[in-house]
Amino acid sequence: MMPLSSLRGLFPEYHPSRSANRAPRTEHRAPRSANRAPRTEHRAPVSFALRTSVALFLVACACNRPARAQGIVEAESNLRAGRYDAAIAEFKSLAAKPDATPAAHRGLIRALAQVGRYDEAEASGRQFIASHPQSPEIWNSLGEILTVRGKTTEAAAAFTRAIDGHAPDSATARLNLAVLKYGRGEREAALRDFDWFIDFYNRGARLTSAELTAIGTACRYLGLSDPALFKDALKAFDQAIAADSTYLQPRVRLGNLFLEKYNSADARTTFAEALAINPRDPQALLGSARVRRFDGQPGADSVARQSLAVNANFAEGHVFVATMRLEAENFVEAARSAEQALQIDSGSVAALAVLAATHHLRGDDAAFATVRRRALASDPRSAEIYVMLAELSARNRFYRKAVDFARQGVSVDSASARSYALLGINELRTGAIPAARNHLERAFARDPYDVWTKNTLDLLDTFKDYRETRTERFLFVVDGKESEILSLYLGELAEEAYSKLVERYDYRPETPVRLEMYRSHADFSVRTVGLAGLGALGVAFGNVLAMDSPSARETGQFNWGSTFWHELAHTFTLGVTDHRVPRWLSEGLSVLEERRARPGWGAGPSVGFLAAYKAGRLLPVSRLNEGFMTPAYPEQVIFSYYQASLVCEMIERDGGIGAIRSMLKGYRDGLTTAQVVKRVLGSDQAALDKKFDSYFRERFSKPLAAIRVAAATDSGDARAARRVPMLDAMRDPGDFVAQLSAGRTLLDEGKPDEAISYLERAKALFPEYAGPNNPYALLA
Numbered sequence: 001m002m003p004l005s006s007l008r009g010l011f012p013e014y015h016p017s018r019s020a021n022r023a024p025r026t027e028h029r030a031p032r033s034a035n036r037a038p039r040t041e042h043r044a045p046v047s048f049a050l051r052t053s054v055a056l057f058l059v060a061c062a063c064n065r066p067a068r069a070q071g072i073v074e075a076e077s078n079l080r081a082g083r084y085d086a087a088i089a090e091f092k093s094l095a096a097k098p099d100a101t102p103a104a105h106r107g108l109i110r111a112l113a114q115v116g117r118y119d120e121a122e123a124s125g126r127q128f129i130a131s132h133p134q135s136p137e138i139w140n141s142l143g144e145i146l147t148v149r150g151k152t153t154e155a156a157a158a159f160t161r162a163i164d165g166h167a168p169d170s171a172t173a174r175l176n177l178a179v180l181k182y183g184r185g186e187r188e189a190a191l192r193d194f195d196w197f198i199d200f201y202n203r204g205a206r207l208t209s210a211e212l213t214a215i216g217t218a219c220r221y222l223g224l225s226d227p228a229l230f231k232d233a234l235k236a237f238d239q240a241i242a243a244d245s246t247y248l249q250p251r252v253r254l255g256n257l258f259l260e261k262y263n264s265a266d267a268r269t270t271f272a273e274a275l276a277i278n279p280r281d282p283q284a285l286l287g288s289a290r291v292r293r294f295d296g297q298p299g300a301d302s303v304a305r306q307s308l309a310v311n312a313n314f315a316e317g318h319v320f321v322a323t324m325r326l327e328a329e330n331f332v333e334a335a336r337s338a339e340q341a342l343q344i345d346s347g348s349v350a351a352l353a354v355l356a357a358t359h360h361l362r363g364d365d366a367a368f369a370t371v372r373r374r375a376l377a378s379d380p381r382s383a384e385i386y387v388m389l390a391e392l393s394a395r396n397r398f399y400r401k402a403v404d405f406a407r408q409g410v411s412v413d414s415a416s417a418r419s420y421a422l423l424g425i426n427e428l429r430t431g432a433i434p435a436a437r438n439h440l441e442r443a444f445a446r447d448p449y450d451v452w453t454k455n456t457l458d459l460l461d462t463f464k465d466y467r468e469t470r471t472e473r474f475l476f477v478v479d480g481k482e483s484e485i486l487s488l489y490l491g492e493l494a495e496e497a498y499s500k501l502v503e504r505y506d507y508r509p510e511t512p513v514r515l516e517m518y519r520s521h522a523d524f525s526v527r528t529v530g531l532a533g534l535g536a537l538g539v540a541f542g543n544v545l546a547m548d549s550p551s552a553r554e555t556g557q558f559n560w561g562s563t564f565w566h567e568l569a570h571t572f573t574l575g576v577t578d579h580r581v582p583r584w585l586s587e588g589l590s591v592l593e594e595r596r597a598r599p600g601w602g603a604g605p606s607v608g609f610l611a612a613y614k615a616g617r618l619l620p621v622s623r624l625n626e627g628f629m630t631p632a633y634p635e636q637v638i639f640s641y642y643q644a645s646l647v648c649e650m651i652e653r654d655g656g657i658g659a660i661r662s663m664l665k666g667y668r669d670g671l672t673t674a675q676v677v678k679r680v681l682g683s684d685q686a687a688l689d690k691k692f693d694s695y696f697r698e699r700f701s702k703p704l705a706a707i708r709v710a711a712a713t714d715s716g717d718a719r720a721a722r723r724v725p726m727l728d729a730m731r732d733p734g735d736f737v738a739q740l741s742a743g744r745t746l747l748d749e750g751k752p753d754e755a756i757s758y759l760e761r762a763k764a765l766f767p768e769y770a771g772p773n774n775p776y777a778l779l780a
Contacts, residue, residue, distance in 0.1 A: 072103055079111050080246045082280030084310075087111040095124065102128070102137035109141045113148070114282065116313030118344075121145045136165025140173035147176065148315065150345040152378075156180050171200065175214040182221060183349075185379030191225070194218040201236070212240035213250045220257055225415060227447050233257060248274050252283045259287070262451040262531060264294045282307040282314045289320060296535075300324065301630045315345040322354040327395050328629040329582050331358045331672075349375050353388035360389070361396055363670045383409035383416035390422040394429070397579050399541050402426040410439075417446035421453045425530070428456070429541035431514050433463075452530025459526050466516075473498050475512040479519045482549055486517065493561055497568050501593065504657060505664070507576040510543055513568070517549040517560075524548050538563045540570030542579065562594050562601040569593040577668040584624040585663065588644025592652075595645070603642040606771050607737060610700060610707045612639055620689040621647050622673075650695045651681070706736035706765035729758055736765040744773060 075090035091108035094100055105128040112121035125142035129135070143158030159180070162173035178193035197218035201207070207215070216236030223230035234257070240250035251274040258267035268291045274284035285307035292300035301324050308317045322337035335358045341351035352375035359368040375385040386409030394402040403426045409419030424440035427433075437460050443453045467483035469476045471491040478486050494515070502508055518524040525534035527546045537558065538547030545567045550560050569590040573581045594602030612618050618639060619627050624647070627640030651659050659680055666676035677688055697704065728735060729742035739762035746755035756779065763775035770776065 072101070072107065075104075075107055075111075079107060079114070080248070080278060082278040082310075084111055084115050084280070088115075095128075100128075102132075102135060105138055106141050109138070109145060113145055114311060116311035118145055118149055118313060122149070136162050136167035136170075139165065140167060140169045140176065143173065143176060147180070148345060150347045152180055152184065152347060169210065171197075171211045172214050175217055178218065179221070183379065183382075185381055187381075191222065194221045198222075198232075207239075207243070209240045209244035209247045209250065212236050212243060213247075213253065216240060216250060217253055220253070224417075224447075227449055230257070230261070230449055246277055248278060248281055248284060252281075252287055255284075255287045255291075259290055259294060261449050262294075264291050267291050268295075280310050282311040282317060285310070286314070286317050286320060293320075293324070298631045298633055298636065302632075313344050315341040315348050315351065318344070319348065319350045319354060322351065323392070324630055326354055326358060326361075326392060328625045329396065330625070331362050334358045347378060349378075349382070349384050350388060353385045354392065356385065357389055357392040357396075360401070361393070361398065381412050383413035383419045386412065387416065387418045387422060390419075390426065394422070394426055397541075397574065397583075399426050399429040399579075403430060403432075415446060417443050417450060417453075420446065421450055425452065425456060428527075429544055431544045433460075436460075455526045455530055459523055462523070470512065471495055473511040473513060475514045477514065477516040478549065479517070482517070482519060482551060486549060490515075490517075490564070493564065494568070497565050497597070500597075501569060501572045504593070505572045505576055506661060507572055509571050509575045513571060514544045515564070516544075516546040518546070519549050519551045521548050521552040524552065538567040540567040540574065542574050543571060545571065559601065562598070565597045565601070566590040566594050573664060576664050580667040580670070581664060582625055582667070582673060583628050584621075584640070584644045585648065585667075587628065587641055588646075588648040589660065591641055591645035592648045600770070603638075603645065604770050605642065605700065605703065605766075605768050607707060607766075607769070608635060609639050609642060610703055611709050612636075613696065613700075614704065614707060615709050618643055621692050622685040622689050646696065646699070647692055650692060655681070700768075703736065703766040703768065706734055708732075708735055708737065733761065734765065736762055736769075739765065740773070740775060743775070743778060747778060 071090060071094050075087050075094065078084075078090065079087035088108065088111045091104055091111055094104035095108050097104075105124060108124050109121045112118070112124065122142065122145050125138050125145065128138045129142070132138075139158045139162035143155040143162065146152070146155035146158060156177055159173040159177035163170050163177065167173065174193060174196065178190045181187075181193065182190035195218075197215045200211075201215050213236070216233045219229045219233035219236055223233060234254070237250040237254040237257070240247070241254070251270050255267045255270035255274070258264070258270060267287070271284050271287040271291060274281060275288060278284065285303055289300045289303035289307070292298070292303060301321065304317055304320045304324070308314055308321070311317070318337050318341035322334045322341065325331075325334035325337055335355055338351045338355040338358065341348050342355070345351070352371055356368050356371040356375065359365075359371060372385065376382065386405045390402040390405035390409065393399070393405060403423060406419050406423035406426060409416050410423060413419065420439050420443035424436040424438075424443060427436035427439065437457070440453055440457050440460070443450065444457060448454070463477070465480055466477050467480045469478065469483060469487040469491070472495060474491070474494045476483070476487050476490060476494075478490075494513075498509075498513070516527065518527065522532040524546060525532045528534050528536070528539045537553075538545065545564075547560070547563055547567060548558060550558060552558070567590070570586055573586045573589050591602050609618075612635070617633070617636070619636075624640060624644055627636045627643070631637050631640075648660065651663070655662075662680045663676050666679055671679065674685055677683060677685055681688060683691070726742050726745065728738035732738055739758045743755040743758035743762060746752070746758065759775045759779050762769075763779070
């Protein structure tokens with residue numbers, strides 16, 4: 001047969017301009033699979049469904065039970081399509097028969113497990129075993145239920161019984177046992193068990209989809225020490241899908257592997273294919289939610305909750321929700337969701353990591369230490385908890401903490417590629433460039449398929465073309481082709497901004513502040529998130545800033561001065577609070593500082609923003625962080641930036657800059673938002689929500705009256721686009737969009753004199769509107 005790794009590409013395209021630069025690094029070692037040469041194609045894929053039909057036919061003939069066989073087929077069909085109630089009812093009926101087959105009990109256990117009825121699933125398995133003590137056929141299914149409930153010792157014993165008894169699913173049991181061993185620190189034994197699956201594959205036997213899935217999973221674990229095996233995992237999963245297209249486990253595991261390697265495009269497709277087969281599969285729904293989170297798309301939280309609606313005891317789903325809550329700085333709800341996961345699976349390292357992170361980020365060191373010890377109890381050599389703590393710290397902007405956790409991960413497991421990668425990436429964010437390169441090189445040597453690591457190393461290779469320029473308080477790192485001209489203007493602006501922000505916040509960030517400017521937006525995106533495609537213009541890691549240079553954008557589309565001022569404001573608000581400032585306040589102050597810096601800088605109100613308010617789609621201040629971290633619709637992030645600046649504007653109007661400073665000091669001291677609002681503003685969050693709503697209505701009273709939620713657009717055929725705005729404008733002189741559209745239409749028709757009255761009326765209705773095709777520009 002063809003080598004496993006030859007089927008198709010596992011990983012996304014590397015950074016578009018650089019894939020050739022570092023590709024040879026994948027040859028750093030001989031692939032493990034090379035010493036297993038006799039891999040001949042063992043068979044053409046035969047579908048699981050076909051084999052099952054043949055097997056059931058033979059059973060029916062031998063036992064004269066065609067109705068029973070048909071019942072199992074129907075129950076299995078319902079289970080795979082997500083019709084769980086019907087599947088459970090059918091399997092229960094079949095399992096209740098005096099001569100029930102093991103297949104009926106296995107199906108019932110799986111159906112109950114899909115909806116989180118673990119007590120019933122375990123009871124069903126034990127009932128069969130009690131009445132069939134010599135049969136090995138249910139032990140693996142029982143072990144899987146025990147595993148998701150955190151009963152790993154009992155689960156290991158169950159898997160062993162299935163293996164020793166040569167159960168039909170003994171290969172899956174062997175994999176499950178190996179995974180348990182790996183998780184409790186028995187690495188050498190686990191790797192030997194995983195390696196067995198390569199020999200199992202090469203025996204040439206006809207393999208089921210479940211067996212091929214087990215092989216793929218084993219190769220994925222082997223890939224942690226030999227990256228060449230990741231592609232073997234890919235091919236095994238592909239063959240598993242080909243063997244039985246309705247069996248979802250290989251699709252789910254393949255999707256997770258794609259996402260693990262930063263290939264969200266193929267992950268998205270894979271999970272979508274799974275959900276097309278079963279739209280209620282909890283694991284596939286969670287995978288889809290993870291892709292949305294990875295891509296920064298709205299709806300990740302709601303899709304995850306769909307998985308929990310199917311299975312309320314899905315521990316992984318609760319962990320994901322906890323992670324989302326933590327990233328939104330809702331520490332109380334994050335801890336609650338993590339505890340829910342631990343009630344289901346007390347040994348979940350992921351849940352323990354989220355819980356530990358909530359304690360650590362809230363400053364509860366004693367609780368953090370307790371949870372960390374609990375997570376390390378099963379395997380003190382595991383870097384997993386430190387990897388998760390580093391990732392969670394970075395996503396909450398605690399970059400130095402991320403460095404510390406990643407360094408601990410390296411210290412307990414020097415083979416952990418992810419620990420080295422996180423260490424290097426976060427050292428870059430804190431300005432330790434040489435150390436970062438060293439650790440990223442080590443990460444790449446251990447996993448050449450980590451695209452974030454590779455792209456970042458390729459980016460660092462280009463730094464030789466950058467020139468460093470210094471001022472009193474800044475270090476500018478700019479492409480040599482632009483350095484001289486940009487530094488001339490940037491130095492003066494930067495020093496002015498620093499001085500004014502010192503006066504505003506009574507705080508002096510450590511100098512020099514490092515600013516990197518990129519001629520290529522893809523380079524800036526890689527610097528920020530490891531992949532091309534980030535929509536932002538700039539980013540602040542604290543005293544290290546990165547942003548597009550003017551040449552990264554088309555002329556007229558980018559105000560680099562305003563962007564720089566925005567990012568430098570983050571340096572102040574992050575620094576003065578030890579990075580504890582909530583995202584809404586930091587972003588709101590940065591946008592507000594833009595507006596204060598120069599006329600015309602910073603975001604302003606838009607028609608869509610005011611229409612969203614009128615439609616009830618803006619969040620209250622107490623939930624504003626959700627608009628940044630878990631947006632419900634695409635525009636909500638940008639709306640939240642401007643809304644947050646208005647909240648800051650209101651607070652400063654009523655309490656002066658002193659109120660802002662006092663709030664920042666409260667966060668530095670570890671207070672929650674509720675405590676800060678109470679201490680500084682003298683109210684609770686509900687009262688602040690009401691106060692802001694009144695402020696909003698007063699501030700935008702005129703344009704709010706002129707905005708229609710279902711505003712007309714310029715879409716449609718050309719004739720309608722000419723006529724409808726005129727009719728709308730005449731019918732409703734108080735409709736801003738109608739007046740603006742009528743004015744634009746008349747200008748397009750070469751009738752500027754007639755357009756003036758409509759445009760002047762539009763300007764009077766919404767004087768603050770300065771967006772595209774605003775009345776001021778059209779009247780100029």
